[in-house]
Amino acid sequence: MERGYYDTSMGEIAQRVGVAKGTLYQHFESKEALMIVLFKREFHDLQVATERIAQMSVDAQEKMSLMIDTLCYHLAEKHPLFFIIRNATDLEAEIHQEIKEYFNAMRAQIGLMLDEGKAEGIFNVALPTEVMLEVLFGIIVSRLFKNFHQGLQVKYEDLVGHLKCIYFHGITAPAPAPAG
Amino acid sequence: MERGYYDTSMGEIAQRVGVAKGTLYQHFESKEALMIVLFKREFHDLQVATERIAQMSVDAQEKMSLMIDTLCYHLAEKHPLFFIIRNATDLEAEIHQEIKEYFNAMRAQIGLMLDEGKAEGIFNVALPTEVMLEVLFGIIVSRLFKNFHQGLQVKYEDLVGHLKCIYFHGITAPAPAPAG
């Protein structure tokens, strides 16, 4: 996870895991198959958490707020999962397919939350859900854009707050409280 | 551009360009040097456009709106530039340095626009400019996350409009026009 797909050889992985290279190939058909399994494992917790949020009895904004907390926690803090997925542009189509399906399941669930929000009149119905989803992931993963901005001088909790603020209200200055 | 750094060999590039491998090396010192030149060429137009916007006599929101148009045009439509930059996590430090400097120059200029907007009372002073910048790039590049979402059913112009809408006002439903 910390090195990227191309910069990690099977030999290194085997060494780190403490088995021989051959053993690795008895459990995983190929380097790419190994990656898929790794991702699935990582995704699992996130999927479970997403599921739980989806079934909570709170309004859509609250759900999305929790969803952002969760995504930030799992992706940004725990593992640069999406980042690696993004890097792997050129992995075999087959792999992508597997990961895509996993990803899309979660994505669909979040889409439902957004749709709920629209139905509740909380979210802007003029915005296609697809776009809202894309922007959500773009915002979350942007935090990982580390190579171009190492020293972000913001605390983690504040950052998540800021991301929610922008996602929900944009960068525009809030309207002044009405006088009186 | 369409294949990623690691999955494109110099031999392939040479073949596609229609020259011998050696010829490539007469023009570019290394694979990485080739990449830098490619990026610089791509970046140049974008930089010029950014410069022009920075010097326009319009308010910050208008500038940012134009900036989003420009970024979308150059990056999303013309070339998946940022996407590849993101992929290249593990390219040699030196290369990164060169590209980073190019990128950071543009980034800094957009940062100034955002600061102007805060000074003008248009943008939310509670949000760190750094975060606003990260989110901006996250939103723009998110559109390029093609592998997970090929068939976005939205027209290009509408999409840009939606991105601006979210970036400026978030996904929350707009307040109803005051009855009158």
Add this chain to the structure above:
Amino acid sequence: MERGYYDTSMGEIAQRVGVAKGTLYQHFESKEALMIVLFKREFHDLQVATERIAQMSVDAQEKMSLMIDTLCYHLAEKHPLFFIIRNATDLEAEIHQEIKEYFNAMRAQIGLMLDEGKAEGIFNVALPTEVMLEVLFGIIVSRLFKNFHQGLQVKYEDLVGHLKCIYFHGITAPAPAPAG
């Protein structure tokens, strides 16, 4: 050994040894590392023999005579070791270092024999030991200068005798036995 460092590719070596290129690299970190190992192996016997001669209880001339026998046997007859070392002027510094150390250990021991000889009044104290050493190696290795003189019409044993003769007494005709 018979081809020189630069004219022997790893592929060729692999082929000759009957393994794949990759296999070679599993045993030797690099082409240079392979060379070092080869040299060390060759040198070992020579070093042992030198050691033994150094500890014999004979006078310095006898030691040097045995030393010349040994050098001729190992270098000229067995392998053109020094010759290749000389060729490799421009190998990486690090490699040279390793080989140099091996070589210098043996060289130092021979230097001690020469110094002993001087102390015993056998060798010419006017000649710096360093120079005596250089000339010794120059003489031995000269025999290997095969490309310019393939068909030396002298038997091996005679040749060694001649070399000793010159090294000890020069090319000048011996003084006639004093009459009477």
Add this chain to the structure above:
Amino acid sequence: MERGYYDTSMGEIAQRVGVAKGTLYQHFESKEALMIVLFKREFHDLQVATERIAQMSVDAQEKMSLMIDTLCYHLAEKHPLFFIIRNATDLEAEIHQEIKEYFNAMRAQIGLMLDEGKAEGIFNVALPTEVMLEVLFGIIVSRLFKNFHQGLQVKYEDLVGHLKCIYFHGITAPAPAPAG
């Protein structure tokens, strides 16, 4: 001369000479042909000097003494000529042939000097001229064995004297002057 055959590319040579690579190939058929010409040029002075010495009206020892001066001057001081020849073990046979012929001409002339010396009773007739020649070159070139012994603490003039001393009288201590 200062870099060795393999570490000098035609491009570098062209650049240093101030012409284009193509121009080089109009004057020299190949890299090896270029080397031959270079060597011939270097050799020329040495050959002339050798010729002159051969025709002097002095005894053979004096001739050989001058010859050693000359060889040392041309080879050791002026250019590491022999050293490079030795390095080039694996150059094409054709090249060797040309250089060999040049070299052998000079070698033959020195051989004659040695034979003269034997006829004059000065040199040891028990030593084959071939061997005396080999040792001569071995001694001279030994001085160039720079990589294994950089800091020879002997002045140039002294060194030449020592080499002559050994070549003529060996390393054995001179007999004490007979008591008067």
Add this chain to the structure above:
DNA sequence: TATGAATGAGCGTTCATTCAT
């Protein structure tokens, strides 16, 4: 089942040589 030596295609790169201008 676990191993790790063996494999070999493929990579980025070099450079002697050619040839159209």
Add this chain to the structure above:
DNA sequence: TATGAATGAACGCTCATTCAT
């Protein structure tokens, strides 16, 4: 005649994958 861009075979080296033990 001089040029230097183009060539492409060959190099040292890597690493995902295989397979005999």
